[in-house]
Every structure is written in C-alpha cells, then in structure tokens.
Amino acid sequence: MKKLAALLLVSLLVIAAGCIGGSSQSPSQSSQQSSSSSVQIIKLGALLDLSGPIASDGKKIKNALELAQEDINRYFSENNMNFKVEIYFEDTRTDPKVALEKVQTLDAQGIKVIIGPTSSGELKNMRSYVAAHKIVVISEASTAPPKFIGFASPEEKKYVFRFVPTDLFQSEAIAAELKSKGIKGLVILYRGDAWGKGLHDATIEQIKGDIEIAEDISYPSNPEPTDWSPYISKAEDGINSLLSKYSADQVAVWVIGFDEIATLLSQIPDDSELLSVKWFGSDGNVLSDKIVEEAGDKASKVALFSTQFYAQSDAGKKLIERFKEKFGIEPSEYALIAYDAAWVAALSYAEVLKENGTYDPDLMVEKIKEILSKYSSGELSVSSVTGDIELDEWNDRASGDYAIWAVKDGSWEMVGLWKSSTGEVEWH
Template identity: 40%
Template sequence: MRGLFGLAAAIIIIVFVSGCMQTGEKTAAEAEVKEVEIPVGVLVDLSGPLTTYGWDIKTATTIAGEDVNKKFAEDGKPYRVKLYIEDTGADPKKALDTVMALQAKGVKLIVGPMSSGELKSVSEYSRSNKIILASPSSTAETKYIGVTAPEEKKFIFRFVPTDSFQTKGIAELTHELGVKAVVITYTGNAWGKGLEEFGREEFEKQGVEVKTSVEYPNPPPADFTPYIATLEENVNTLLKDYSRDEIAVVVFSYEEVATMLAQTKDSSVLLDVKWVGCDGTAKSSKIIEDVPEKASRIKLFSTVSETKGGEDFDKLNTTYYQQIGNSPQGYGLNSYDATWVLALSFAEVYDKEGKYNADAMAEAMPGMAEEYSMGNYGVYPVSGEVKFNEYRDRIGSRYIIYAVSDGNWNANGVWEFATNRVEWS
C-alpha cells in the first residue's frame, strides 16, 4: 500500500509540476504575443541640401524612440517603437518612393518628410493610404503643398509653424536692421516660392522696397554665377537711392547658400550689404565650415522657430551632447516631440480598440498634443507647447534670430509673434 501511495503521490507531483511548467510557458508566450510594435518611419536628408538639420532630426528621433520605449516599459505598457530611418536627400521623388516602400513593410506612421517639396510629393499618397505624416520642418503655406481644405490634410501634421509666421518675423527683422530695400533670391520649390510670396507682401507692409526676386532651380545649380550677376546688377541700381547699410540680400534658400557665397568674388558689392536668411540657413554647419569669413562679413541674419527649456529639454540635451558633442536644434526638438505624440496617440487608440485605426488616431493627435504639452503623461515637450490649427499646422510663437560672427553662429535676438517685436540679446 505504501508503495502504491508513494507512486500515486509521485504521479500527482509530476502532473502538478508539469502543469505549472506549461502554465509558465503559456504565460511567457502570451507576454510575447501581447507586445505591440509601433513601426515609425523617419524620412531625413542625410546627403542633400538639408544635411545639418537631417542629422539633427535623426539623432533626436532615435533618442525619442529610446525614451518612449523606456516610459512604456516603466508603465507596464506592451508598446514598443521601432524606427525605420531613411535618407531621402530632400528629393521629392525619392521621398514618395520611400513612403511607398515603408508602407509595403507595414509602416503607417512617419516622422517627416523634412522639406515642403517632399511633403507635396507624398501628400496625395498619404491621404489615399491613410499614412500619418508628422513633419518637423516643412513650413510652406498649405496651398504650396497641394492642400486647399483642412480635410485634405487630415493625416498630415506639421510640428513647426508655417511661413506666414516666419515672413512676418523676417520683415520686422529687416526693419529693425534699418533696411529700406531688398533683392530676393529663392529656391524654386514649394517652400521657396511660398516664402517669396509671403515675404514680398510683408516687406511691402513695412515700407521696404523689393527691387527684384531671382528664382533658381531646385535641386540647386552647380554654377550660381548667372544669378550672382543679376543680384549684383540690382544691388548696384539700389545704391543710387540707398546707402549700403540700407540694402539687404534676402535668401530663401537651404545650405546651397554656402556654394553661392563661395562663388561670389571678394570684391563683389553683395558682400558689402547685409544678408538675411531664414530657417533653411539658420545654424547651417556647411556655411560656417565652407565660407566662414564671407558669412561673418555679411552676418547672414537667419530666423528659425525654436522654443526650448525645462527639465525634459535638459535630459535630452545631456543625452544628445554625450552622443554628438553639441545641443539639439529646433527641428530636432520638433521631431523628438513628434515621436512622442505619435506613439502616445497610437497607444491611446490601441488601448480602446485593440488595433491600429488611422482615422481614430488622426482625430486623437491634436488633443494628445495638448495633453502631452501639459505633462499629463509624465513628460513635457522639449520644443514648447504643441498646439495645431484647423489645418493641423503648429501655431507659432517665437523665432530665434541667429547671425554669423567670427566664423560661428550666435543667437542675436528673438522675434515674438504676439507682439511682432524683435528683442535683441
């Protein structure tokens, strides 16, 4: 009897242990199944005219992905961001090809593209396939990206204010600099054309004469000398009525300004007047690496939407500095916040519906951005308050004014949208 009892007991123990093991295996398998990947494409320029800003966005977005995943893990959430970083070279066709390739991999959320020309190229495909785009740096007015009504831009969010804000700041800046007449040169894409149109209007409101506007092709030409000659001719004409301190060359351009300056002769009249740039030139490393003396001579006052500060910016800045050796710039800050808003919106919709829903997420993102801005998820934006207008474009507030001196970019002041005033530092 004792033998039979012992045998029975042994069988019970084996069955119990086996059951526990099976239960443990099932729990582990269930845990593995429950993990939900959030695939996020990142479209950046790492080889074209926006490389300074592209590498900034890549670095900041990578850090954002790590921080988001850490937060989800701490909160016991099953979501994990996976980034697909792609170089578009700021080329509209390549941007569209890349979005299509990412969609084939199941990627429905994208940080980017960077330029307005690229955004215009992918906007229809985004709408048709319900791919949510969160651009950290496209600033062209809506009509220049092929949008005429808010519902056409349902899946496109821009985490940067449009040029209707920036051109007001640029016009006030030129006025503050004592400029009374300008010649404009601009890249012939959606972004450049929008800046020229809105800029011309704002200059005229300030009583600043616009002598001419000189468009050059996009992608930019290798030889800028014909365009330089036209600018020189018009500046010389203005010198009949204005002093050199009252004239400026306005460049609505990307980092090709470095090539333009390199091809401008030291004796050129263009180097004797002020130059005013924009967010396409502000803090460009290529400009100060290639033409530091000429850039210092003309100053190249440039504006960029940039708001930062607070404990969460300090954390990002520390990590970024350890990796790169400098601080994140405005578009990098925007991309960091865009990654957070995309991930939090995805998680909110998935929690409710048990699946990804593009329409629900597009509707949730504006509210999520405001919740995120108030710190309701235990983290605050590093680029300031994130709030969108009816076109899902960020509402602007301030632009930092940078200029080159002694071969380096330095902050010279701030233009505040609320007051339309420049405060010099």
C-alpha cells in the first residue's frame, strides 16, 4: 500500500509539472486574460427613429453614436479603465406607443440608461415608466417645455436629462427671424403632438400683437395625413386673405413638422399662392434629406427657413469632417449632441461602478452632473463637440444659439444665426 501511495504521489507530481511546463500561456497572456475577464460592460440603450417621419435624422444620430462607442472604448483602453460600452439601438418610428414598448424591452435586458428619444411626444408617453423604474434618460432632441410633456416639477424630471435647450429658446429665434424678414401675416400648420403644440404655443407668445395669424391649423401626428388637400385648401384661404392686405414678401407660411412636410409640399399645386410666399420651418424638418429629395424644387421656391440649435467647438468641427468622410453626409446638430450624450453617460456610469461596485440610478444622476461639468471644460482629456453644456433646474440645456438653414437650389444651406446673447438674427 505504501509503495502504491508513493507511486500515485509521484504520478500526480509529474502530471502537475507537465501541466505547468507544457502550458502555452505566458505570464503576460495570463494577466491579459485576467484583465479581460474583469472588464465591466456598460450597456446603453438608444431610442431612435430609423424608419419613421424623422428617419433621415435618426440614421445620422445612429452613425454618431457608433462613432462615440468606438471613441469611448478606445479612451477606456488607453487609460487602462476596465470598461467597455455597448449601445443597443431600438427603432421607435417616432411613435409614442412604440417608444414605451422599446423602453420596456431595454429595461427587460437590464439596460437602465437610455439616449433618446428624439421627440417630445415619445418622452411624454414613457415618462411615467421611466420614473417608476428609475431609468436615466438623456435626450438629444426633445425640446418641448417640461409642462408639455407632463412634468410639474424638477423633482419629477429627476431622471430625464436633455442636452438641447427647450423650445422656449427656439420660439425666440423663430419670432426674431419672422420679424427680421418683415413678416406681417402668417398661416400656421403644426403637428398636434406635445412637441408641435409646445413650440407653437411658445412662439405665439413671442409674436402676438406683431404678426397677424390668418389660419392656425393643427394636423394629426400619429399617423400623419396622407391626403393633404383639406389642409392645403384651408391654408390657401388664409394666404389669399393676407395677400389682400399685404405684399407677398410680408406674408408667410410657418409649418411645424417632420419629414411629412415633403409630402405636403409635393401635393401643393404648382399655381398655388402658397408657393408665392416664404415658408418657415423648425428643428423638426431642418436638413431633412426627404424634403430636398422629394420636394426640392418647391422647397427651393419657398426657402423653408428652418432653425436648429447651434453650438460647435473645435472638437465638433473635427468630428463633422470625420463624419462626412465616413458616411458621406453632414451630421445634424442632434447627432453631435447624441455623441456628447454617449460620452457623458458612459463616463458617469463608469464612475458609479468604480465608486459603488454596482449600478445605482440615484448616484448616476449625481455623476452625470459632475462628469458633465468636467467633460464640458475639457478636464477629462476629451472635449465636448457641442461646446459648454450647462443645465437648468429641469436638467435641460440652459441656453444656446440657433442656426437658420434654407433650401437653395435643391440643397440645405446655412443662411443665418440667431444669437441668444443679443436676441438678434445675423443673416449671412
């Protein structure tokens, strides 16, 4: 028995030595494997319109987020931070019901931080679920004032951030451009959703007493009209009434909508008086590929002056060139904001994990505010592509300038800039 035990012991020692000596894994490889296994995955959701009325912008936002994911993971690697960000994209089609379903889908996958949604109507429909489940949301494009999406106090909006100013600012820019162009009479068509009504009401406050409104026409948003003839007829009545009092250059159409404006324009008869006056739009349609592709001639005829939040740093200009080189198109301002949102979300999430060990939504809210300040000032060796991002008490971007774009010869061109510091439009 003793001999047998000794033989077994020797055999085990030989096997162990063989395993150690025969292993092909070097110490550095072992270390790398250990390091790799300790990498913590940061999962972010993204609610985008990839097949609905603002899909042209949604695809640009998706492209920007893909660049952000690539850049953030490079940053983590170069700074020996054992994190990796993964972004999970969901198509909402700008449908509030679908947006809620997609939030629930992401939540079921354990994803508690979301970039998006793009529209305020979507945000309004998902706000109760977000609050109840403490899901942190950073929207790059929802702009309706808080009351129009159902928030009565900043505390109710604790988990919802918006890195874009609300339409209280855009309304000032639109009012300023209308007055700057000498508009005396206006026909309005607007989406009857939270965003459309919010921008409409805020702007009416800015122009009442200065500009006559002949027709104020709301249209459904879900779904949008396919036959625009009733709306066209009513708008024509308003324009004809105004043209009996004012010259054509003092009369305008203001439309608050998304890509459906392309269909609206395409259905207007060539001899309609609607095409004899200037048109104004908003951030909902600015830089729309669909408008210039499907109604470029008519859009060029009426100009369709459209506002969009504008804040670009040197880092932003570099990203724009990189974006154009890779995707062959110009990114929207909202795509740039989404890029910033991804950085702030990922860095904040990493800080929560480092400090707390596990994810905590309330700590995440605190870290977003801390990281945002450092990110905006360049303290983290990366720079915000949309400049300094300061938030107000509602966690919305506190201010900003607005670029004015118009359709010229079938393409979008920046033609002016509204400066929030002066309240004036600088035309190019």
